[in-house]
Amino acid sequence: MPIVSRGFKGKRRGEGPSDRVPPGQYLTDDFPVLSAGPTPHTPVDQWDFTITGEVDELTRWTWDEFRALPSETFTVDIHCVTKWSKLDTVWEGVRLDTLLERVETAVDYATAYCDGGYTTNVPLADLAGGRAWVVYGYDGELLDPEHGGPARLLVPHLYFWKSAKWVRGLRLTATDEPGFWESNGYNLYGDPWREQRYWGD
Amino acid sequence: MxxxxxxxxxxxxxxxxxxxxxxxxxxxxxxxxxxxxxxxxxxxxxxxxxxxxxxxxxxxxxxxxxxxxxxxxxxxxxxxxxxxxxxxxxxxxxxxxxxxxxxxxxGGYFVWRSDAAGDVLLVAGGSGIVPLMAMVRQRAEETSPVPTRLLYSARSWDDVIYRDELERLAGAGFEPLFTLTRSQPAGWTGYARRVDASLLGEVAPTPPAATFVCGPTPFVEAAASALVGLRHPPERIKTERFGPTGG
CATH class of the missing domain: 2.40.30.10 (Translation factors)
Incomplete structure (x- = not known):
């Protein structure tokens, strides 16, 4: 039993449906920004998306080719490890399934890599099955650079650091290789419903 | 690491x-x-x-x-x-x-190691001074000679957290600089404008070995972008942002 903090009552209790707000999270209407360094600004004519690593052949899309892929607009909840959750966020982008169906691979893991040097690791199974996207639109607008534009990964069933901003591709790997935050104290997998925030959670 | x-x-x-x-x-x-x-x-x-x-x-x-x-x-x-x-x-x-x-x-990234070589620039907006103060204090306790410059933006002199301690620690390679964006006390000789490229260019004419920026998101976004615009290598700039929510 955790110790009681004298006089603490809490004011946000009951806020939001408990089946949509994971343990330890609170709801926000804002869209906070968290980044480890300066925001890169990549013009779309210099942007491409590449799937590389343990693949039969490298697959690459230019911005125009990427935008010509089948896309969808969808609504999901997002959960940041810094404790905020935001419900009903509306995104536009391409399912990872659409990208991965072009790729032949025998391995089970992916590392997303990004402008600015950020990386994050996600099991391929979590990128498949309509649970992950590369998005370029947010709330009816093009995605702002501050929030990861021109395009970011979106894996809403994992903590939001897995939804890598400024994503430029996936490197497929035979083993689950810790990315940037995963090497800096954060959980290798990051399931918000199991509160997997840090190493050992 | x-x-x-x-x-x-x-x-x-x-x-x-x-x-x-x-x-x-x-x-x-x-x-x-x-x-x-x-x-x-x-x-x-x-x-x-x-x-x-x-x-x-x-x-x-x-x-x-x-x-x-x-x-x-x-x-x-x-x-x-x-x-x-x-x-x-x-x-x-x-x-x-x-x-x-x-x-x-x-958090294993936004950290200063006292054995790291090279000069340091700290840029704080409001309560963004807090993690930077841990660095300033460690530097002082270990009498580290690392040249360290702090640019601290606050609305007024009364909003400056740790101001007596920062002034006391000044010297021996540590230089705290303040900019007060909303009001300044009589006779104020420090900066009185927002942190932008021109101010950062004055405070850090050459890129330091490491820069730490902490504050509210718009502050960090502006400061980090301005430093990149001044040709500071992005990989030497570490940021920590306080979202507009929290509390």
């Missing part, structure tokens, strides 16, 4: 308030005794968990203000009026002997 201090599972530990120090009208420093605290590195943060009598819990993250030590640590918390945790921690009722839980330290 991850430090030994964060290896293994982070468990909730009981923190006991040993002292409460007012810093500004909105910010207080809590001196905490934490049994079994594994130590931390300057720049890291921790999670705080409050539990009410009926078992309701709320968690938030706070930067650690004190230099690394094993037996006690300090948090400086700015009260956010519509927040849930900060009005409790930085409110009028918290007193010596009160207890809550902490888990940490967290």
């Amino acid at each position: 991850a430090g030994a201090a964060v290896l293994g599972r982070l468990t909730w530990r009981v923190a006991t308030v040993l002292d409460v120090r007012p810093e500004t009208a909105r910010a207080k420093t809590l001196v905490l005794g934490v049994d079994g605290w594994p130590g931390h590195r300057a720049g890291q943060h921790l999670d705080v968990r409050l539990t009410s009598e009926d078992g309701y819990q709320a968690q938030r993250s706070y930067s650690i203000a004190s230099a690394p030590r094993q037996d006690r640590l300090e948090l400086t918390v700015e009260r956010i009026d519509d927040g849930e945790v900060s009005p409790y921690l930085a409110g009028d009722d918290l007193r010596e002997g009160d207890r809550f839980e902490v888990r940490g330290p967290v």
